[in-house]
Amino acid sequence: MTDLTxxxxxxxxxxxxxPDAAALEAVRDAALGKSGSISDLLKTRGAMSPDERxxxxxxxxxxxDRIGAAIAERKAELEAGELDARLAAEHVDLTLPPPPERRGRVHPTMQVQDxxxxxxxxxGFGxxxxxxxEDDFHNFTALNFPPKHPAREMHDTFWLPQDEHGERKVLRTHTSPVQIRTMQRTNQALPGWIANGPPNGxxxxxxxxxxxxxxxSDSDATHTPMFHQLEGLVIDRAIHMGHLKWTLETFIARYFETPLVETRFRPHHFPFTEPxxxxxxxxxRSGADIKIGQGDDWMEIVGCGMVHPNVLRTCGLDPDVWQGFAFGFGIDRLGMLKYGVPDLRDMFASDVRWLDHYGFSAFAAPNPATGLS
Incomplete structure (x- = not known):
C-alpha cells in the first residue's frame, strides 16, 4: 500500500x-492528471472495504487537496516572479522623449483643391x-468640338473599347462635361441638385x-496622364467678360495671399467658349521659386472665356437670354507654383519621403477664417 506521507x-x-510554469504543470499532471499518482489512489477507493474506505x-x-493548494501557491509565486522580471526588463524612463510617431500627411493636390x-x-460657388x-456627346460634341478635332484623336485621348451597343466611352479629358450635365439639369429641375441653384424651379x-x-496621353515635367482640374461655370442674365476678370483676379489674389496681382488676357481658342x-x-522668375504678384515676367495660369452660344443651345438654354463664362485651372500646377514643387510627376510617384516633405497636417484644413495653408 502506498505510503501517503x-x-x-x-x-x-x-x-x-x-523553476517555471511548464515544470510545475508537469508535476501537476504527474500527481493530479488522468493517470497521476494521486488520481490512481482515488480510483482504488471503489475496491476498498467499508472500514478501509x-x-x-x-x-x-x-x-x-493539499497538493492542489501547494501547486496553486507555487504557480502564483512563479507568475509574480515573472511579472517582476518583466517590469525590471521593460522599465520605461518617463523623463525621455517618446519615440517618433509616424503620421499620415495630406497630399498637396488635395490640400490645394480644398x-x-x-x-x-x-x-458663392456651389x-x-x-x-x-464619359460618352462622346458630353466630352466633345456638346462642347462644340467638331468631328475631326485633334482632341478626339487617340494620341491625345484615352478611348475605351466599344460596348455592346457599339458606343465608345472615353476617360474624360476635362471636367467640362459636368458643366453640360449641370446646364441640362436646369431644364429638368431634378431633385438632389448639388450646385448653387437654380432657385426658381x-x-x-x-x-x-x-x-x-x-x-x-501626355507625360513630362509639367504634364501627367492623370491630373486634376477645377473648372468654374457661371450662367445668368447680362454676364460679361468684366465679371470673369473680377472673379479670376479675386481668386488669384486670395489663393496666393497677395494683394499685388497684375493680369493680362490674351486671345486664345477653345471650342466651347467665344471669345x-x-x-x-x-x-x-529670378530665384528658385516663382513669385506671384511681383517681378516683370508673365506666366499663363488659366484658360477662360464666355460660354459659346452653341453650347448653351445644346443644353436647352437660349443664348439671347442667358450668358455665362467658364474657366479651368490645373490643381496640380497651382500646387507646384504655391509650394515650390519642381516636377509634376513627383506628385504621383507614391514616394513617402516626398509626401513627408511636401504634405500637410490633417488638422490644418483650409479655412477662410483661420488661413488657407
Missing part, C-alpha cells in the same frame, strides 16, 4: 523545486461632380465649380 513529501519537494478515503482526499473650394465658396468615364442662375480627375482667352499673371 512519503508521496506527499516527494510531490511537495518537486513542487517547490519547479472510512479510514483511508479521507487521507487520500486530504492529500489531493483651398480652391474654400475660396470659391466664399464667392460644388458639382460627374463621372470619370429649373432655370439659371448657375454658379458652380467642378474639381476632379482628368486624363490625357476665349488665357489669363497671365505677373511674376518673378
Amino acid at each position: 512519503k508521496l506527499e513529501a516527494d510531490l511537495s519537494a518537486l513542487i517547490a523545486a519547479a 472510512r479510514e483511508r478515503g479521507p487521507l487520500i482526499n486530504g492529500l489531493r 483651398e480652391m473650394i474654400a475660396i470659391f465658396a466664399e464667392m 460644388l458639382a461632380e460627374g463621372p470619370d468615364i 429649373g432655370e439659371p442662375p448657375i454658379r458652380i465649380i467642378v474639381p476632379g480627375r482628368t486624363y490625357r 476665349s482667352a488665357e489669363m497671365d499673371v505677373k511674376c518673378d
